[in-house]
Amino acid sequence: MRTFDVPSAPAFWQDPHSFFSSSETAQGGVFASGDGAVSVLGFDALDQLGRNPALDGHPFPAGGMGSPGLDALLRWGLFALTAPEHQPLRRAVAAGFGARRIETLLPLLRRAAVEHCREAARRGQADLVHDVAAPLAGLAFCALVDLEPLQAGxxxxxxxxxxxxxxxxxxxxxxxxxxxxxxxxxxxxxALEAAGASPLMRDIAERLPPDTPARPADLVAALVLDSIETMTAGLACALDCLLRQSGVAEAVAADRYGWPLAVQEAFRLTSPVLLTARMAQADIAWQDDIIRRGTTVMLWWPSGNVDPRRFERPFTFEPLRPQARHLAFGTGSHSCLGRQLAAMLAEELAAALLPKEGQRAIRIGETVFLQRFARLPREAPIRFA
Structure with a gap:
């Protein structure tokens, strides 16, 4: 098995795609990465291994976060759970995060997107992360679980x-x-669960396995970090990409393509989720290699989203490309449950920032990214003209 050194250079966080060359994603896509871990690169390897049920969650070690509060919050994270807990609990949470409930949030989120962008335009400049993406992600989560909007901050x-x-x-x-x-x-x-004030938590409670110690509040709390940070990263990355494309608003206005296609192509190009760590629960045969039981497997999603064997001209913004399916939010049984909500909110924000008429947002300066596996910008300044 060839090796792939996990990137440590500061430049990686600014432009991760350049670290995943086509030569690295050839010949199977599975690499040794030190400390017994394995890295997976390239669309086909990521897509197929990501769907393999033997590649399960990667549990946090008990007490491993150094804080009882952090340990309690992360204990029931769906990304970390393994069989037999994971699938029944994911089904319970998915019942609460159903498509119909998310669709009912559209009018609220549309108004909020317009109001936030109108306020930013009134000031003349803003930050795409702190003034737009993060507040809207927090508001969306509060609306989903029926927390008061004032708690979003x-x-x-x-x-x-x-x-x-x-x-x-x-x-x-x-x-x-x-x-x-x-x-x-x-x-x-x-407190929200005890008050019986969250229909989402009631839906989860109805579908919990009878023998699980997990409560709806535990599962939803574990999703807070994943949902808000990942959604903020997705919104900021997609909007940063769209604001840098010349003619995208005109193309949407002329019905050459719509915001849904533009947003999905922006997700592909920016890969808001850089890495997911999973663990092999059994030996997995992959081409000429064996991934042994207990191995940590690192799934590098950006390498699949710009894989030239899957996408022609992979670094070009082409919303009408025939191979549209991407891996920006993972794949398989541990993929992100909030992708529909992130896409819906990104579409509304794009329409508000790049309207058919009136002031439009313009990206100014460089986007500076934090060292996070959710590709989160530290700052992304915009102005309106």
């Missing part, structure tokens, strides 16, 4: 603090603050 702040602690460049002295934020999130959602 607290959730976004908590996710930022926790995310800093979980990032590769985290500082040890941030554990206590992140743990306190995790405990506050858990307390908020447990």
């Amino acid at each position: 607290a959730l976004v702040a908590a996710v930022e603090e926790i995310g800093r602690q979980l990032s590769p460049d985290s500082a040890p002295d941030g554990t206590e603050a992140a743990g306190q934020q995790a405990e506050a999130v858990l307390e908020m959602l447990r």
Whole structure:
């Protein structure tokens, strides 16, 4: 098995796609990556292995986060659960995050997108992450679980603090603050469940396995980090991409393609989720290689989204390309449940930032990315003209 060194250079966080060359994704796509781990590169390997049921969640070690609050928050994360817990609990959560419930949020999110963009235009400039993407992601999550909209800011702040602690460049002295934020999130959602005020949690409760110790609030709390940070990354990355495309608003206005196709192509090009770590629960034969049981498997989604064997002109923005399916939010049984909500909100924000008439947002300066596996910009300034 050939080797792939996990990128450590600062340049990787700014432009991860250049680290996944076509030569690396050839010949099977499975690489040894040190410490017994395996990396998967290229569309076909990612798509097929990502759907393999033997490639399951990667559990956090008990007490491994250094904080009881963080351990409690992450204990029921769907991305970390393994069989036999994972599938029954994912089905329960999926019942709460159903397409019909998400679609009912459209009028609220459309108004919110217009209002946020109108306020930013009134000021003349704003930050795409902090003034647009993050507030809307927090509001969308609150609407989904029936929290008061005023609590969105607290959730976004908590996710930022926790995310800093979980990032590769985290500082040890941030554990206590992140743990306190995790405990506050858990307390908020447990109070919501106790009050019986969340239809989403009631739907989850009805479908929980009878023998599980997990409660709806535990499962929803574990989704807060994944949902808000990943959604913020997806919105910021997609909108940053769309604002840099000349003529995209005119093409949508002329019905050459719509915002849904433009947003999905922007997701493909930007790959908001860089990496998912899973664990082999059994030996997996892959071409001439064997991935042994217990191996950590790192799925590098950007390498599949710009794989030239799957996408012609992979770095070109082409919403009408025939091979449209991408891996921006993973694939298989651990893929992101919130992709529909992220896409819907991105479409509304794109229409508000790039209207047919009136002021439009313009990207200015460079987009600076944090060292996060959700590809989250630190800043992305915009102005209106």
